[in-house]
Amino acid sequence: MAAERRLILRHIDQPGYTPDIDCYRRHGGYKTLEKALRLEAAEGPDGRRLTPQERLRQEVAVSQLRGRGGAGFPTGLKWSLVDRTSGKPIHLICNADESEPGAFKDRQILYKDPHQLLEGMILACYANEAHQAWIYIRGEFIQGARILEKALEEARRAGFLGNNILGSGYDLEIHIHRGAGAYICGEETALIESLEGRRPYPRVKPPFYPTVFGLYQCPTIVNNVETLCAVKHVIEMGGAEYAKLGSPNNTGTRIVCLSGCVRRPGYYEIETGKVTLRELIFEESFGGGLREGRRLKAVIPGGVSSRVFRAGEKVKLPSSDPSEQGAARAVDALDIPYDFTTVAAAGSMSGAGAIIVLDDTVSMVEALANIAEFFAHESCGQCVPCREGSFWISEILRRILRGEGRPQDPDELLRIARNIAGGKTVCAFGDACARPVESFVTKFEEEFRAACGARIGAPAGGE
């Protein structure tokens, strides 16, 4: 039977575990940082002499850790792209904007174990020689910001932040920056604009990565809350040991957020790729199945920005058996392991780990209308296809819900979605808003057509 594997959530929700520094230290907190700061230069695998910072970065590269913010970008690779020759200061930003509908994992860490994040962040800053860092926390986490302020104060007093940390000669300051209710601020270049005091309009790429031109045009690392906690465990366990958890190219653990029509919605930490979607939804140790008498209709595997799976849908995956030379095999979408690679190969994505379950009482038209309204409201308005497209998609869906849908509306929705997706916008929001539309309408075509043809006395095909 599949089970949780709690690494980051190890102490969270245990009776008596509190977010203060004493509790964290009683549970071994900041030991990894103390050790890391005492690390000395040593010879690397290729015989080259590595600085202590390089050794830490090496561990992260060896761990094959992938970012938990949504894109699954390899953290070691991101860090290796940092321009260390520019002479400009290197900045690090923790992305605590957590606003993808369906995601609520970072919040558990921020509210219940803030020092774990701080330890991971200080380690990441030290490894990258950053001396100034920020935590960008979404505006609605009012209590969360306060908990973090207190944690920062405690860490400063204990000598883990400030000048000459634990006598190592290393200086670091971390500050909190609160967002103010805009989803787009989670996109890393919008986040940087927001932190610079501007409207959060995502930046035009190239340059592709903030690791070269980020905050104040300085090399900047943006990492998610969960990623930075994983860094702490990578350094603690060693990269090779960490990489034994999970599956190849999907190492370590991930926190999965389960919501919607399941008996036990919640957050569950699993070894990446060791548990299937079916197990996550139906097993007693996870979602516990659906409510009495309900049947599964659809699963949104990675937040509302991901493509939906229809219950019973068969997806084509390249065979893992080498003798079959990658020939495609059809697998039930529910039986794919929950990781980055397989969910993507099946045509969707695991994103920030947000699974939303829909049962047979849910109208797919209503569900999509809800998602579309979110995107229409949250489009920053910078790019015309996204601003106008997201608005009209939402308007058409509202019209369908009012019973005034036209027979051509499903095709119209697809046409608009395709005119937004595929690199026509400055940031990935455009594709994010098109994916649910495209997948809902094609995979539940009948339902959308029925909703549009249901108008009594409507002339077929008429305007």
Place this chain on the structure above:
Amino acid sequence: MREEPTDEVNAAIAEIARRYPQPRSAALMVLHFLQERFGCLTPPLIEQAAEQLGLQPVNLYELVTFYPMFRMRPAGRWHLRLCRTLSCALAGSAELHRYLCEKLGLDPSERGPQTTPDGRVTVEFVDCLARCHQAPAALCNEEEWDRVDKGKLDEFLRRLESERGDELG
């Protein structure tokens, strides 16, 4: 409530600005601070803060008009943000929003913030609050409400009534 920024407020703004390599970066945190302190962001407050950060007023106005959490008019003493996004909608948040709006004489089809004529309550239908496992989720001022239902809303309405009673003496 005082309308004009005082020396003490100016000192607080300077303190926030010191956390950043460039003062403009302090804009959001300064606006949060002023809104929490004065209830809303009035033109004199915005213009004074802009001057102190070395910015043009428009540099702050464009933020106030973009970010949903900032407001130029006061909100009610109670600001209830109810989540409208998918997982909460599946748990009935639209009906709860309608119920509350009807009870308070507000427009259920409006998702943006609306305040009762007596200035007591602001209701807003917001996007995902990152507590989808405790749907329907709400934020009442700074208090996080989980699994909101009609009973919880009725309790809130009763609290408002008794508050009004207290004030009338």
